[in-house]
Each structure stands twice: as structure tokens, then as C-alpha cells.
Amino acid sequence: MINRTALRAASRAAASLFALTWAIPAMAQTGEANSDTIIVTGTLIAGSAEDAAAPVTIITADDLLRAGSPSPVDLARRLPVSAGVIGDSSQFDTRSQFAQGVSSVNLRGLGPQRTLVLLNGKRLAATGGGNVPLVDLNLIPLHAVAKIEILKDGGAATHGSDAMGGVVNLLTRTDQDGLLVSGDYRYVDGSSGDWTGAASFGREFGDVRVFAAGGYQRRGELRMTDRAFAWRPFAENPQGGFTGGGNPGNFDFNGTVGGLVFEADEGCAGLGGFRSLPGSSADLCQASYLGFTNLVEPEERYQLFGDVHVYLSQDADLRLTGLYGRTQTWLHTSPSFLPTIAPSANAAFGGTGLFTIPAYAPALADYCARFGAAAGCALDGAGNPIEPALAFPIRFRPMLAGGNPLFASAKNDRAATRLDYNNDSYQLAATFRADLGDSYYFYAAGTWSRYNAFYQVGDSFVDLLQNALAGFGGENCAYASPQSRAGLSAAQLAALAGTAGCTWFNPFSTGIAANAVTGVANPNFAANGNPLGLSLQPGAGLVNDSATIGHFYNVWDRVADTRQMVLDMVVGGNPGLTLPGGEVQVALGLQLRRDRFARRFEGGTNLDLFPCPGSVLNPAATCNPETGALGFIGAGRDFSVSRDVAAVFGEVQVPLANTLSAQISARYEDYEGDGSTFDPQVRLRFQPAEWLVLRGGVGSTFRAPPPNQTLADSVILTFIGGGFRAVDILANPNLRPEKATTWNAGAVVESGGFHASLDYWRYDISGAIENEPIGGMVAALFGTSGTANCGNPAFAALQARFTFAGGVCGAANVQRLATYAFNSTSVTTSGLDGEVSQEWELAGGDVQLGVAGSYILAYKVGEVAVAGVPVQPAFNAVGLLNFQTTAYPLPRTKGQAWLQWRGRDHSLRAQVNHVAGYEDQRGAAIFGPNTAALAGASVTAGKRLKAFTTLDLVWLWDLDEVTRLSLVLDNVLDADPPLARLDQNYDPFTASPLGATVKLGISRSF
Secondary structure: OOOHHHHHHHHHHHHHHHHHHHHOOOOOOOOOOOOOOOOOOOOOOOOOOOOOOOOEEEEEHHHHHHOOOOOHHHHHHHOOOEOOOOOOOOOOOOOOOOOOOOOOOOEOOOOHHHEEEEEOOEEOOOOOOOOOOOOOHHHOOHHHEEEEEEEOOOOHHHHOOOOOOEEEEEEEOOOOOEEEEEEEEEEEOOOOOEEEEEEEEEEEEOOEEEEEEEEEEEEOOEEHHHOHHHOOOOOOOOOOOEEOOOOOOEEEOOOOOOOOOOEEOOOOHHHOOEEOOOOOOOOOEEEEOHHHOEEEOOEEEEEEEEEEEEEEEOOEEEEEEEEEEEEEEEEEEOOOOOOOOOOOOOOOOOOOOOEEEOOOOHHHHHHHHHHOHHHOOOEOOOOOEOOOEEEOOOOOOOOOOOOOHHHOOOOOOOOOEEEEEEEEEEEEEEEEEEEEOOOEEEEEEEEEEEEEEEEEEEEEEHHHHHHHHOOOEOOOOOOOOHHHHOOOOHHHHHHHOOOOOOEOOOOOHHHOOEOOOOOOEOOOOHHHOOOOOOOOOOOOOOOOOHHHHHHHEEEEEEEEEEEEEEEEEEEEEOOOOEEOOEEOEEEEEEEEEEEEEEEEEOHHHEOOOOOOHHHHOOOOOOOOOOOOOEOOOOOEOOEEEEEEEEEEEEEEEEEEEOOEEEEEEEEEEEEOOOEEEEEEEEEEEEEEEOOEEEEEEEEEEEEOOOHHHHHOOEEEEEEEOOEEEEEEEEOOOOOOOEEEEEEEEEEEEEEOOEEEEEEEEEEEEEOOEEEOOHHHHHHHHHOOOOOOOOOOHHHHHHHOOEEEHHHOOOHHHEEEEEEEEEEOOOEEEEEEEEEEEEEEEEOOEEEEEEEEEEEEEEEEEOOEEEOOEEEEOOEEOOOEOOOOOOOOOEOOEEEEEEEEEEOOOEEEEEEEEEEOOEEOOOOHHHHOEOHHHHOOOEOOOOOEEOOEEEEEEEEEEEOOOOEEEEEEEEOOOOOOOOOOOOOOOOOOOOOOOOOOEEEEEEEEEO
């Protein structure tokens, strides 16, 4: 239930404010509170639009149509005030993992969690499946939207938490009369293309207005291999989807003789891997996982929206709205992940911190017979292995180059792991509004929203994998359990391996028929020869069978469910106070919110079922810490957390003079168990001339910690030490709201067909809620050498956050990292927004020439320390990629220029979109001499991400009064995104990977 203390505090404050309001002489005014008056985002009181005291940009449905009806992710990317957009298939950045099929808007680059997205002024539940809470634009029906209002300033005083960066309010149509249907097809080279269909109906039936809309979108799959810029060799970008823990992998082929020395599988190059320095101590295979992933995942999406507006009387009305949206997509990813934890003593030959392929294993015998002592094998006089082959958990994986046969199909010919991702969004809202006499109005609303994210994860049980390496794999193995092998000698184990239903798994390249992505055959595939006379039946150790793989590799479901209940009450109007500029307007309100977040972990991903690596073989197994039984993806416990919020708020608009007015607002918000905030804001509007408006404001704003970050753990995956590693984000009950002070000053000029606006903005954030910067933690502990501060007492607490293979501290040995969300350092950002346009008549139509853009002056981040160690020095994030820092990619300049002509039947528009170049700030370890991989070569490409400029053309043709055709040519010049030293070889937060596209559309009204 709602926290009673917070409710009482809010109620007392509300009562005082209401009493003050009604005490002002009130009832002698002639002004009316009109239910149909538009309330502009950023204020509680009816007002004007883009020249208001608050800096609000309005994008109408007609604006979207003339710009080619961009998709939500395209629209968010093009907005000059938005930077660092989560969308498409960016599975490699921690901020966008588990967010497939989702699209966000990120005002000021402060993070999508700091942009409040509203539908008709009502809150929507944020996503819970990804690592950043955000509202999913994809599930809001843009075809039903009449306009989008963007408040480019902190909006907490009016709208509450999450509005720190600003507010995006999507307002649906209220004036449609009749049926409108539309559809389009977008051609994308290398893809089956994108389809869109929509229908909407609106009509008034007496005192009832009805509006309903439905939409369908289908996106075609676009693979990494379909774009040359995304599919690059190791020498061009060693960070471009390569791993030192692949298959072909890296093994010590002679056990512990002479210490651990790992060498590349001899089949590395033949299967498309990059072998760094053959014959040296740095002989490693760098295998690629990129070809199994997509630039765009296949998606199907549906939206339904309904709106019933009932005019109860001349002075009262009731509005009921409902939204349902669903996205179904599929994540294509690596055939298997590398194991980052070692098998336990419950597995055959387990408990050593390494994976072991015993000397008696047919796969090792065959491998050594093929490649001999030159490949590192220790052999007896007959050429048989006398030592096991060993593998660090992070230096190999069971499947990569050959794909995963469990997922092979006609549609998935590369046998990538294919996982279901389904997102469902709901919103139900009821709004009652009534005029109270001639002076006041009353507003009450209830909103329920939910976002349910279902997604699958796939991974290997490390103990079952180790059993299969030792000949005790398979579901029917009689000797799988540790009890069945208790007391047996090595010779006895060798005699039992591969018998009584037990099967083998071959981890070497000899078990791979061909590279599943390129189709190149493997000359060393075991089925083509049998030098030792071993059985080649499935499961015998040379040719891997699906049953053995399916025993240790499984897929499980996870669900993240976010729900929100909001109750709002507002009283506003004219209290009877008149100043030289006119009548004072007031609004006072109360809001109660309940936020709920729940997650469910199925099967192997649930720590209550499998807390330890050995749990899968021995239910009584224990371990500390409880890492789960899976090698990579991590595990968690089911949980459900909730939090109640109570707020009281108010606003006064004061017309100080005919040309000068003030907007004063404040909000007190109390969070159950997480503290409270008070946030005032003052805005001024001055109009010294009919054609000029000056505006400015200052205020405070805030964002409360999401309850899942204070009460629940999560797991992400990120690049550390040459490969992806599991990173735990542990619950931090000490998180407190982050605060910010915001300033804005601007001018708006309107004269004839000329329009111009310029705004300066600044945010000073303290205690920013961020995840600890992984890149900084890694750099601080390991330095450029990979072991710089290992064992240093001053770094002991930081080192304790890492788990290492074999217990050996080093960047290359990292298995896992423990981090927290925390109240980080200060952030100060400022910049300029501007827009200029001129309209005139030409050639029987209207011409508009315009330019709009944003220029970031500074984004200063203070020093960040973790466990008492400075891990991220103070820096200015503007113009930087900001990989693995607390900032998003921040090009300094972003904008568009356009030329548009609108005639009676035709409309033509040409638009140039521009993103300035920016730098990857990582140092010599990334861009300097790469001795381990390229023998001293210097790889500097991608350090400077070049400017990204595209040209779009749009043609609209009204065949008659009810039928319209459209042709949209996006990125006409087919510009490729600039190279970035990231997994996908470009920055997916900033640039589109589609290249030139052609979209044909038709709409008809009835």
C-alpha cells in the first residue's frame, strides 16, 4: 500500500496550498477554464506553443509526413537534441544488451533513463529487460500521433522523476473524421525489407468522440556479412568481433609439462581465424563471432490504441484511452559463449580451475596424430598423447566457427544461436475534467501501465561440458554423477569413458566440417580421415552430435516485468488576482505512484535451483560466491520489488507586465525508503517586440533510483581482456536520488515567413546514478601491461572485485567482475540549440528553407573512484566515443538542413543530416603497437570517427482528395557509417547501418 508517512506529508502540504489558493479573492473573474485548451508540455497551465517560457519543440504529424515518416529509431537518431540512441541490434554494449526490438530517445545525451516519455501526458512503464530503464518508442503508434512536444529542459517540478534531461510527450489525434488506411514497403539491400501497415478511425457520435488505431510493422533481417563496413579482417580492427576464447580455441597440449603454455588450435587459419604469432609464447587463435550476429534483427510489431472521449456536460468530460503494443524479435548471437568459470570437482577431472581433455580422449589422440609434437603435443614412442590437453575457461568455447547444430535450419543456415525476445506494453488511462464555476477547473486521472519483456538466454553447464570432454557426456550416461565415479583410478575412468550411454565432445577444430558463415570447408575435418582407426559414429569423440551438445547446452526463459500505477489530481484556474499584465493563473496537484519491478529466472539461470557449478551433478554442492552453474550468462533469483511515491506540486503563472510574465513551479516528492526531494523552478518570458520573445529559467530537477537497482542484482556482458566477460551489477540499497540544477536562456524571432530560435542550456548534476565504469576499473588495475597493479595492497579492494581463471591476477585471466550502481560524480553539460527557417511562395507553392542543430559546449565528468581507487579521471566527454565510461557517444555538433516545396498536389523535400566527427579516447593499448596480435604493427584506423552525413529525398503526391502516394529515398548517396573500434565496426548509438533505402507508400481516407 502507499506509504502512509509520505501520504500524510503530501496531504498536509497539498491542503496548505489549496487553502492559500482559495483564500485569495477568487470568484469575481470573467475568465473561463476551458476543457479543450491545450496544456503545453512543461507547464500545468494552458498556454501557447514554441514561444512559451519553457523551451518546447513541437513536431506535428504533417512535419513527420513531409520528412518521410521516419521510424521511431530513425526519428530519435535524427533529433539534434538526442544523442546515444538505443535501437537496432546492438548486443555488444552493456547499455543496450537485452534490449532487442526496443527504441529510445536520449535528450542531451544524459541517458534515456533521464528522458521522461509520455503518451497524452501520461506515464508509461519503462522496460525492465535491458540494463537501462527506458520507455520503448517502438510500441507507441506513431501513425496515431498528432504531434510530439519535446521539453528541452529539466521537467521534474511539473512532471516528477525521470524528467531530468527533458520530456517527450506524444499526443494522439483528436480531430479525425472517418477511416484512414496506409501502408508502405522499404527496400533495404541485403534484406527482405521493411513493411508497415496502419489503419485508424475517428468520429463523433453525439457527445462521444471515438478514435481507434492499429499498426503493424515487419523488419527484415540484415546480417553483419551484408555490409562490407561491418565485416572486416582482424588486421583492420582487432576489436571488430574477434575473441581469443573461440573455437578453434587455445589449449596447452602437453598438460603441465614446463608450465602452462597455450597454443592456437592448428585449424585456426583454415576456419577463418587469425593466428597471431605461430610458434611463439603468444601463439593464439583469434576467432570471429561477428558473422553469427545481425545489424538488424527480424522483427514483427503490433500496436492497438483506443480513445473514447465522453462530454458529460458543458462543463465536464471523461476520457478513456488504452494502448497495447507487442514486439516479437529474435536475437542471433554466438553459437556458444566462452565459459568464464571452471568446472567443479563434481565433474570428471574437474576442480583444477581448468578444463581438461584427458590423454585417453579420442579427439586428443586424433588431433596429436594429425599435427604431432610440432603442435605442442606430448607423445609416447607410438605417437599417443601422454599428457592431457588443458584449457583456461576463457581461452576456448565449445562451439563457434562451425555453428550450433541445435539451431540449424533453412532460415538459420549459419547455425547461429537464435533466441526469442518478446516485448509487450500496456497502458490504460482514465481522465476526468470539470470546470468549477467560471474560474477553476478540476482534473483527476488514473493510469496503469505495464511493460513485460520475455527473452531467452543460452549457455553451457560447465560441469556437464567437462564430463563430455572426458567421455562422460550425454543424457543417458551411467557414470555422469560424481558418486558413480568415486574411488576410480585414471585407468578405470579411461575404460569407462564412452561406454554405458556415455558420449564424448570434441573441442578441437577437427570436429568442424566448415566455417558456417563463409561456407569454407575445413581440410582437417575428422570425418575425412581416421588415422588411429577410431570409431567415427556420432558421439564417438571426433564428430560431435546434437544429443551430446544438447545435454550441456540449453536455452532458458527470463521475464522482466515492470508495472506502474499513477493517480493524479490537479485544481487550477484564476484565483482573482490581477496584475498589470493580466490575471494570475494557478495550478496545484497531488500525485501518488506505485512502481513495481519483477524478474523471473528459469532453470539453469536460477540460483535457487543451480547455485554452483557442481549443482547440476550434485544438488548438495556448495560454493562461495554462488556463481551459478552456467559458464557465461550468469544467474539470478526470482524477485519482485516495489516502491510507493507521493508528490505534491504547484505552479503559478504571473503576468508581471504586458510584455513580461513568470512561471513559478515547485514539487515535493517522497520516496518510500529512498528519501525525498524538493524541486523549485522559475521561468521568465519577455516580449519586447511583436516579433521577438526572450525566455529564461532556472530550477532543480531529480531522478530517483529505480527499485531494481537498490534491491536486486543483474548481470551484463562486456569486453574485458580480449573477450566478453560476465559482469555482475549488485544491488545497492544506499542509492539516493540524483539531483541537478538546470538553466535555460533563449530567444524566438517570428516575422512574416521568417522563424528563428536559439537556446542556451546547462545542467549541473550531482550524485549521478551510474554503473561503475568497467573500462576504468580494468585500466586502473591492469594498466597497459595487463598485470600492472596485481598484488598491490593499495588496489586490494579493487582486485577483490575480479574473479580470475586459475586464481592468477591478469587482464587476460578475468572470468567475472562484480560492480554496483552507485551515486557517481558530478556532471556539468551545456550547449546551444538553434533553428532558422524562411518561407516564401514560389512556382505555385510554398517553399521552406531551414536548418536546425545542437552544439554541445561541454560535458564535464568529475573523477570517479571505485573501492578507494581512482578509475576514471575527470574528463570532458564532448566529441568522444566514451566507450565503457559513464557517458554516451557525444558528437559535438548534430543537425539537419532542408529545402521543401509544397504545391497543391505535390510536396518535395531534400534534407541533409549531419553528425560531426568524434574521437575514440582509448589509448595506445587499442591504437598503438599491437605486439601480441600483429607483431608490432600499429593499427590507428577508427581512432577518429569521421563525420556522418546523409541526404534524404521525399516526394508526396496527392492523387485526389483522399489518396496519397509517397516515395522516400533515405541516404541517397549510400554513405557508410564511419569505422569505430567496436564489435560491429561502427557506432550503433549514432549511425544507421542500412545504407541507401527506398520506401514506397500509399494512404487513403474514407
